[in-house]
Amino acid sequence: MNTLVRLFQSPRLWITSRPTGLPYQVNSSITTTAYSADQSATNSKLPEKPKRPINAFMRFLQSVRSSLRAQHPSASTPEIARLATAQWQVLDAKAKSKLEDEYKKDQAVWLQKNAKYLSELTDDQKESIRQAQQDKSERKAKRECRMRAKQLGKPKRPQNGFLLFVSEHASKTASKEDNIAQVKSLAQKWAKFTDVEKKPYNSRALDALLKYQNDMRIWEEQMVAENNLDVIRRKHILLPEKKRRGDPSASQ
CATH class of the missing domain: 1.10.30.10 (High mobility group box domain)
Structure with missing residues (x-):
């Protein structure tokens, strides 16, 4: 219903x-x-944006998610993330350093690709991206305001x-x-x-x-x-x- x-x-x-x-x-x-x-027409004209690399912890989370799912089949996604965080906190420095190095290497490549991507955008495309970001921020602000109002006991519309x-x-x-x-x-x-x-x-x-x-x-x-x-x-x-x-x- x-x-x-x-x-x-x-x-x-x-x-x-x-x-x-x-x-x-x-x-x-x-x-x-x-x-x-x-x-839709405006969005389809935008070139594909380089994907930002995930950080060291997210790489670790991806590597242990399957095993954690197998060990805790009824766990929710936030619970899996908490279990992974606990493992990350006790992970040895060498393993962490390897993940950090991988992230830094991918980050350097992404920065170059993203700079090239931004330099090739037209003024109209830049304005379209700016407007999309503004719309996203406004939607987020409205969601947060609705959640806050609900927490403060706002009556529900019938x-x-x-x-x-x-x-x-x-x-x-x-x-x-x-x-x-x-x-x-x-x-x-x-x-x-x-x-x-x-x-x-x-x-x-x-x-x-x-x-x-x-x-x-x-x-x-x-x-x-x-x-x-x-x-x-x-x-x-x-x-x-x-x-x-x-x-x-x-x-x-």
């Missing part, structure tokens, strides 16, 4: 406001491309009427591919519903939405009081009024 929720809360689903004031109306057209055609309908009729054990097919089928069924048929779901969704809005107001007031302004929606932050021209206090 979580897969269905993520799918229909993603920007790939077109959602428009209902003229009746009910939470949402679902458009059954679903896009599957994550990037625009212009972005499901809309359509998702409530899906929750009641979709199989909870279907595969990802079957989930997508299920949702498309249910979206088509929902689109044919009359307002009367949708009303029970939309009414529940509206009640939940009103409660969520009240919970958000209380939570944001608490965040302001605690000076956690970075997790507040900007339109809800009260900024000081601009001083009017001619106000004597403006020059103070």
Whole structure:
């Protein structure tokens, strides 16, 4: 069910406001491309960037990962990394030095290749890379802000009427591919519903939405009081009024 929720809360689903004031109306057209055609075309024109070599520890991790997996078949990836770190800390200096030398040698080669790669980029390609890096940084900042807000107890947005309908009729054990097919089928069924048929779901969704809005107001007031302004929606932050021209206090 979580897969269905993520799918229909993603920007790939077109959602428009209902003229009746009910939470949402679902458009059954679903896009599957994550990037625009212009972005894909720009990225395809960039030459292949030299791959930065991995450091000494990562080389060691790669060499022991298989044996650690065999010894600890139920261990997670972070647990395998911790086990490898413990072995790395007691590894003899000669073995470490060999891995360090390999890394330094590959690093020197990479620096030369990367310098050549950068020197051959056009201005448009450099701008495209700069923009991609900026977009990546902004996405990371948004993820970190969402995680921080969640840790601070931000209320969770409730499901809309359509998702409530899906929750009641979709199989909870279907595969990802079957989930997508299920949702498309249910979206088509929902689109044919009359307002009367949708009303029970939309009414529940509206009640939940009103409660969520009240919970958000209380939570944001608490965040302001605690000076956690970075997790507040900007339109809800009260900024000081601009001083009017001619106000004597403006020059103070």
